[in-house]
Amino acid sequence: MKNFFILFSLLFTVSLMVQGQTYDKKKADSLLKANREVYFKFSVFDRSILDELTNIISIDNVHGNEVYAYANKPEFENFVKLGYDITILTPPGSMLTDAELMKPKDSPKSKGPATWNFYPTYQQYVDTMEYFANTYPAICKLDTIGITIFGRLLLAVKISKDVNANGAKPKFLYTSSIHGDELTGYIGMLHLIDYLLTNYGTNAKATRLVDSVMIFINPLANPDGTYAGGNNSVNGATRLNGNGVDMNRNYPDPAAGQHPDGNPWQSETIDFMNYAGSNGFTMSANFHGGIEVFNYPWDTWSRLAADDSWWQFVGREYADTAHKYAPSGYFDDYQNGITNGYAWYRITGGRQDYMNYWRHCREVTIELSTTKLLPANQLVNYWNYNYHSYLNFIEQTLYGIHGIVTDTVTGFPLDAKIFIANHDKDSSLIYSGMPGGYYNRVIDQGSWDLTFSRPGYYSKTITNVIVTHYHGVKLDVMLKPVTYGAQELNRGELVIYPVPASKNIHIVFPETDSKKWKLDVLNALGLCLYSSEINNNGNLVYNLDVASFPDGLYFVVLRNENGVYRRQIIVRH
Numbered sequence: 001m002k003n004f005f006i007l008f009s010l011l012f013t014v015s016l017m018v019q020g021q022t023y024d025k026k027k028a029d030s031l032l033k034a035n036r037e038v039y040f041k042f043s044v045f046d047r048s049i050l051d052e053l054t055n056i057i058s059i060d061n062v063h064g065n066e067v068y069a070y071a072n073k074p075e076f077e078n079f080v081k082l083g084y085d086i087t088i089l090t091p092p093g094s095m096l097t098d099a100e101l102m103k104p105k106d107s108p109k110s111k112g113p114a115t116w117n118f119y120p121t122y123q124q125y126v127d128t129m130e131y132f133a134n135t136y137p138a139i140c141k142l143d144t145i146g147i148t149i150f151g152r153l154l155l156a157v158k159i160s161k162d163v164n165a166n167g168a169k170p171k172f173l174y175t176s177s178i179h180g181d182e183l184t185g186y187i188g189m190l191h192l193i194d195y196l197l198t199n200y201g202t203n204a205k206a207t208r209l210v211d212s213v214m215i216f217i218n219p220l221a222n223p224d225g226t227y228a229g230g231n232n233s234v235n236g237a238t239r240l241n242g243n244g245v246d247m248n249r250n251y252p253d254p255a256a257g258q259h260p261d262g263n264p265w266q267s268e269t270i271d272f273m274n275y276a277g278s279n280g281f282t283m284s285a286n287f288h289g290g291i292e293v294f295n296y297p298w299d300t301w302s303r304l305a306a307d308d309s310w311w312q313f314v315g316r317e318y319a320d321t322a323h324k325y326a327p328s329g330y331f332d333d334y335q336n337g338i339t340n341g342y343a344w345y346r347i348t349g350g351r352q353d354y355m356n357y358w359r360h361c362r363e364v365t366i367e368l369s370t371t372k373l374l375p376a377n378q379l380v381n382y383w384n385y386n387y388h389s390y391l392n393f394i395e396q397t398l399y400g401i402h403g404i405v406t407d408t409v410t411g412f413p414l415d416a417k418i419f420i421a422n423h424d425k426d427s428s429l430i431y432s433g434m435p436g437g438y439y440n441r442v443i444d445q446g447s448w449d450l451t452f453s454r455p456g457y458y459s460k461t462i463t464n465v466i467v468t469h470y471h472g473v474k475l476d477v478m479l480k481p482v483t484y485g486a487q488e489l490n491r492g493e494l495v496i497y498p499v500p501a502s503k504n505i506h507i508v509f510p511e512t513d514s515k516k517w518k519l520d521v522l523n524a525l526g527l528c529l530y531s532s533e534i535n536n537n538g539n540l541v542y543n544l545d546v547a548s549f550p551d552g553l554y555f556v557v558l559r560n561e562n563g564v565y566r567r568q569i570i571v572r573h
């Protein structure tokens with residue numbers, strides 16, 4: 001609806017200013033038929049109109065008053081009515097020959113080390129992701145984030161020491177090519193996965209990152225766009241997804257509402273929102289192309305993010321490191337390689353703002369190369385320009401303030417809210433995650449007051465936490481339940497036998513005259529594995545079958561109206 005009113009007002013305004021329209025209709029029609037999208041440029045008198053045009057077409061870049069944009073068929077038909085002089089451009093995904101894309105014959109990783117100087121076929125991509133997980137099962141696991149509308153896979157690898165554990169570590173996500181024709185990051189991320197896996201245990205930095213961070217990498221967020229020309233080549237790659245939707249305008253927007261582009265959430269959008277929700281990433285980056293810049297929040301608001309100075313610090317680190325390893329002139333757009341998103345041009349419905357606002361994750365948009373689809377023989381150069389920056393940005397998740405939030409009575413982890421007074425705004429606060437109660441607040445250097453709170457607990461504020469660059473501050477916090485002293489009174493330790501146990505454990509009721517009990521068994525991370533209400537009719541012991549529990553440490557918690565009893569047990573088969 002919003003688009004309709006904007007369109008109406010623009011039609012009225014622009015028709016007064018523009019005498020006529022010229023564009024190559026034949027070329028546009030044939031591109032829309034073949035590619036589901038058209039790429040074009042036009043000029044505006046006043047850049048402020050872009051805030052509204054961004055709701056009608058997918059603006060890709062702005063140089064002065066010259067605007068580069070994409071549109072699907074209905075978007076383009078609406079746009080031409082505005083009367084701009086439009087120049088239809090050759091799609092970036094169709095500019096190279098197959099020779100320049102260097103189509104390989106064999107799957108890159110199935111026959112020895114890859115050189116990452118070509119664009120794989122879709123099947124080679126899937127095989128390569130499986131190869132990583134199959135070859136390095138201790139530190140690499142393959143996740144399917146979802147399936148596209150044309151049935152292609154949205155894949156991510158998770159790389160971490162003890163990859164199946166869900167320990168107290170920051171979670172970091174790299175994702176690339178949500179715009180299917182911007183592919184420098186696609187190959188860059190495959191190369192990064194290969195680098196981390198093959199250098200683990202030998203290279204100090206790669207080892208430290210894999211040991212200390214859970215690294216998630218999704219090299220290709222829009223396979224239907226990338227392989228729009230067929231699964232055997234990226235030739236013909238499109239920006240939009242299989243439905244002709246720009247997925248980086250399709251997310252809920254903190255200023256423009258749930259559907260800023262007027263389209264329903266695409267299945268890929270929903271899959272990514274669910275993936276972010278279930279993982280709780282501390283930091284992430286979304287790789288694009290078409291310019292060379294580190295674009296930090298916000299895209300939708302002119303006001304600055306709470307952590308603006310931190311964004312500039314990590315952005316400068318990214319850009320300056322790239323400058324060190326690249327020829328001069330690389331990655332120097334806007335403020336020598338960094339920009340506030342809104343200062344470049346406003347977009348609504350972008351993933352970056354969604355992740356920052358709704359997922360409390362520090363996500364940035366990184367534009368890796370002016371040429372969206374690089375000739376394949378340049379891919380290794382762009383890897384060399386960027387891979388130190390890729391690693392440094394992951395490493396930033398280890399700095400700031402981190403720790404575990406637990407319950408003073410039970411010692412169990414809590415999902416608490418962590419808020420910094422006189423600093424946090426626009427949803428920049430964070431939460432500790434479950435299981436584990438781990439939190440990780442990346443922040444600029446300074447002295448900070450952190451307030452930890454959770455319903456049912458007394459809030460606690462820790463003042464003057466000093467943060468300096470390139471250091472992590474460990475701060476574990478215990479919260480006291482407001483019911484402490486009543487039903488959560490610590491009544492003591494349970495008698496349980498045998499310890500260790502393999503099949504049955506016998507829990508001795510500590511009060512023989514109490515009938516109503518609640519029994520919980522939690523694993524070492526605080527995840528509840530067993531819960532039962534017990535109405536005791538004079539039994540002295542309660543028998544619990546632990547045969548199905550994996551070996552490990554568990555907490556047994558038994559409550560009645562008088563308080564809580566607890567005990568750690570070990571299960572060993």
Ligand SMILES: [Zn+2]
Binds near residue numbers: 179182288289
């Ligand atoms: Zn893009």
